[in-house]
Amino acid sequence: MRKKSGLVDQANYTPNHLLDTLMEKLEAGSDAALARMLHIPPSTISKIRHKQVAVNSALLLAAHEATEISIRELRLMMGDTNTRYWLGNMGHGLPERKSTPVRAYRTQRRHDQAAHA
Secondary structure (H helix, E strand, C coil): CCCCCHHHHCCCCCHHHHHHHHHHHHCCCCHHHHHHHHCCCHHHHHHHHCCCCCCCHHHHHHHHHHHCCCHHHHHHHCCCCCCCCCCCCCCCCCCCCCCCCHHHHHHHHHHHHHHHC
16 A cells, blocks of 8 residues: 655645646546546546545646646645655665766867867
C-alpha cells in the first residue's frame, strides 16, 4: 500500500477547492470529464477528493498546462503553503556524473570559438 503524503494530514489541505476550481476553469461537468482533460485516471480524482492520496507534481503540471495557472497558485488553491520541499532519494541509484573542471571547459570553449572564427 502506498504511504500517505504528509500534506494530506495538514489541516489547511483542501484538494476539493483545487479540483472544483479546475472543473470551473476547464468547464468540466464531472470529475470524470476533468480526469480526461488532465489525462489522468478518474480514480485518481476520487482518491484525491477523499484524501487517500495527495495532489502530486504530475497533476499540478497537467493542470498548469491545461489552464496556464501558475504552479504556485495551484498549490495555494489546495492549501499547500510549504515553500521548501525535501526531494528524498531522487538521485539514489543513478550513476554519478563526472564533473568537468572549469579550466578545461574554458580552454575547450576558447578553442571551439577560434575554430569557428
